[in-house]
Amino acid sequence: xxxxxxxxxxDRGAVAFIVVIxxxxxxxxxxxxxxxxxxxxxLPSYLVALFGKYACYALLALSIDLIWGYCGILSLGHGAFxxxxxxxxxxxxxxxxxxxxxxxxxxxxxxxxFLNYKELPWFWYGFDNFWFACLIVVLVPxxxxxxxxxxxxRSRVTGVYLSIITQAxxxxxxxxxxxxxxxxxxxxxxxxxxDILGFNIQAQSTRAALFAASxxxxxxxxxxxxxxxxxxxxxxxxAIRDAESRTRFLGYRVDNIKLFAFVVSAVIxxxxxxxxxxxxxxxxxxxxxxxxxxxxxxxTAVGGRGTLIGPIVGGILVNAGKTLFTGxxxxxWLFALGGLFILVTLFLPKGIIGTIRSAFRKKSPPRPDxxxxxxxxxxxxxxxxxxx
Amino acid sequence: MNExxxxxxxxxxxNGVSVSFDGxxxxxxxxxxxxxxxxxxxxGPNGAGKTTMMDIITGKTRPDDGExxxxxxxxxxxxxxxxxxxxxxxxKFQKPTVFExxxxxxxxxxxxxxxxxxxxTWSYVAANDDVARINExxxxxxLSARKGDLAAGLSHGQKQWLEIGMLxxxxxxxxxxxxxxxxxxxxxxxxxxxxxxxIAQTRSVVVVEHDxxxxxxxxxxxxxxxxxxxxxxxxxxxxxxxxxxxxRYLGR
Numbered sequence: 182x183x184x185x186x187x188x189x190x191x192d193r194g195a196v197a198f199i200v201v202i203x204x205x206x207x208x209x210x211x212x213x214x215x216x217x218x219x220x221x222x223x224l225p226s227y228l229v230a231l232f233g234k235y236a237c238y239a240l241l242a243l244s245i246d247l248i249w250g251y252c253g254i255l256s257l258g259h260g261a262f263x264x265x266x267x268x269x270x271x272x273x274x275x276x277x278x279x280x281x282x283x284x285x286x287x288x289x290x291x292x293x294x295f296l297n298y299k300e301l302p303w304f305w306y307g308f309d310n311f312w313f314a315c316l317i318v319v320l321v322p323x324x325x326x327x328x329x330x331x332x333x334x335r336s337r338v339t340g341v342y343l344s345i346i347t348q349a350x351x352x353x354x355x356x357x358x359x360x361x362x363x364x365x366x367x368x369x370x371x372x373x374x375x376d377i378l379g380f381n382i383q384a385q386s387t388r389a390a391l392f393a394a395s396x397x398x399x400x401x402x403x404x405x406x407x408x409x410x411x412x413x414x415x416x417x418x419x420a421i422r423d424a425e426s427r428t429r430f431l432g433y434r435v436d437n438i439k440l441f442a443f444v445v446s447a448v449i450x451x452x453x454x455x456x457x458x459x460x461x462x463x464x465x466x467x468x469x470x471x472x473x474x475x476x477x478x479x480x481t482a483v484g485g486r487g488t489l490i491g492p493i494v495g496g497i498l499v500n501a502g503k504t505l506f507t508g509x510x511x512x513x514w515l516f517a518l519g520g521l522f523i524l525v526t527l528f529l530p531k532g533i534i535g536t537i538r539s540a541f542r543k544k545s546p547p548r549p550d551x552x553x554x555x556x557x558x559x560x561x562x563x564x565x566x567x568x569x
Numbered sequence: 570m571n572e573x574x575x576x577x578x579x580x581x582x583x584n585g586v587s588v589s590f591d592g593x594x595x596x597x598x599x600x601x602x603x604x605x606x607x608x609x610x611x612x613g614p615n616g617a618g619k620t621t622m623m624d625i626i627t628g629k630t631r632p633d634d635g636e637x638x639x640x641x642x643x644x645x646x647x648x649x650x651x652x653x654x655x656x657x658x659x660x661k662f663q664k665p666t667v668f669e670x671x672x673x674x675x676x677x678x679x680x681x682x683x684x685x686x687x688x689x690t691w692s693y694v695a696a697n698d699d700v701a702r703i704n705e706x707x708x709x710x711x712l713s714a715r716k717g718d719l720a721a722g723l724s725h726g727q728k729q730w731l732e733i734g735m736l737x738x739x740x741x742x743x744x745x746x747x748x749x750x751x752x753x754x755x756x757x758x759x760x761x762x763x764x765x766x767x768i769a770q771t772r773s774v775v776v777v778e779h780d781x782x783x784x785x786x787x788x789x790x791x792x793x794x795x796x797x798x799x800x801x802x803x804x805x806x807x808x809x810x811x812x813x814x815x816x817r818y819l820g821r
Contacts, residue, residue: 414691420668427666432654
């Protein structure tokens with residue numbers, strides 16, 4: 182019985198969502214590659230790339246929601262994990278350029294030749310292998326989150342103080358990555374990628390595949406998060422969010438549970454970054470900017486924290502808005518974003534999905550007070566399945 | 570009292586415990602003993618150190634001085650809150666603290682004595698025994714009809730009862746109960762006294778309470794605390810006849 186806990190914890194909402202996502206992973210590439218451009222159903226390539234970007238943003242927002250919406254940890258530095266994942270993937274893509282760079286050096290990326298590097302720094306070793314880069318994408322941000330979280334949660338740093346030090350963390354990394362002698366391309370970052378796994382990174386089919394990979398990873402992340410938040414662990418996380426010290430007196434090691442959520446969340450953010458970089462074609466220190474991390478929090482708040490679908494909807498909607506808005510009035514986007522955050526805080530404190538859900542709950546008949554007594558199903562939980 | 574052989578027979582053993590906050594002595598050489606399956610009621614004026622004493626037993630506060638032993642041998646001053654809770658010390662707070670965004674059922678399920686690790690909590694599936702135990706507790710605390718409701722929707726008295734139910738689910742050897750009948754009706758108070766007396770047949774219970782009629786209802790050994798140490802001990806009649814207690818707490 183207990184081996185099926187992952188399946189058991191999937192609720193209808195998450196299943197429906199995963200089905201939609203997988204359908205998109207098939208439909209979008211088909212509409213782009215198979216349907217001829219003359220057809221009205223044809224999806225232009227720039228939209229495929231744009232949707233792929235949105236999927237990465239949605240993944241990032243989901244990672245924030247897991248810790249903020251469900252565990253009360255407001256990280257204002259999650260962009261750091263996203264960027265680190267992005268850099269690891271960028272390093273692989275740089276090594277793939279090989280002798281095709283401007284300076285034609287078979288080993289050293291262009292910026293190293295330009296900065297008079299004589300040989301490859303040790304931390305660039307191994308990045309010519311895709312599997313190694315994938316390992317680092319998960320390992321380095323996971324370790325950073327582990328060490329950072331261990332120290333912060335053990336010292337019982339909570340609330341705004343935690344938010345401030347996460348912000349300091351991403352700012353420190355921003356400054357470090359800006360330095361030319363840090364070995365990651367300084368101000369310009371990593372760019373001019375040629376191919377990934379032997380496929381031309383600019384090709385229409387590669388872009389469609391990257392989109393499909395992004396949404397499938399999103400579906401997997403929703404599955405993992407759903408299994409966490411719908412389990413007893415998820416309930417304890419919400420208990421920590423609402424009454425941390427009471428949870429301690431119940432015998433739960435709050436520090437460990439927070440650390441677990443923080444590391445899972447950081448890894449999801451890092452994978453989002455790794456998928457993002459090949460699709461936008463560049464990673465530079467600007468991704469560490471504290472403002473980026475704050476923006477993710479706004480997406481999550483707009484969509485509805487404490488729901489799994491909310492941050493995904495928020496991430497996509499706000500970024501679609503950004504795409505449209507910056508096209509028409511590029512100078513006013515930050516005002517619009519700030520205004521949106523204030524409006525949502527004032528009028529939709531539960532976010533879009535949270536508000537829809539509570540409106541729906543009010544309309545539906547109240548849950549019966551007396552639930553059916555234990556049925557014949559061995560071990561079937563009675564009231565332990567919340568709607569989310 | 571300092572004999573170690575005596576200590577080994579106790580459930581809770583506080584000896585010469587002192588703690589001060591910014592120069593204020595919250596506890597001053599406090600010594601208290603609770604035996605297995607015994608109930609002790611603690612009374613005393615505000616600021617007598619009752620809540621500080623609970624904080625020290627449950628690991629929230631470290632004493633400056635003195636010994637705190639659980640079950641005769643476990644030194645509680647070296648452990649943190651979670652470790653102490655898992656040893657079998659349950660605490661009910663003065664202000665009822667239940668998890669309001671969870672259902673009554675989930676509150677009990679989280680409290681149920683089960684492995685508390687991250688992965689065992691993640692993979693937890695309620696066994697038949699667990700379901701039966703939760704239903705039994707729901708009966709005891711009379712919340713069976715509300716088990717699917719959010720704890721936020723309960724009345725004050727019902728929250729107090731739910732918290733007592735959570736203590737029962739933890740299956741502790743020692744219960745620390747801080748003002749369990751605050752905000753309860755007279756009928757509820759009587760029921761709570763009955764429930765605590767029943768619990769004390771198999772576990773040790775320490776009750777902190779201001780309500781004298783409730784303490785009389787409990788009919789148990791009483792300690793009166795004042796200014797961080799024990800003023801008087803004995804039956805309620807003995808304690809309330811004590812001239813120092815009358816002067817410092819009851820009288821005036």
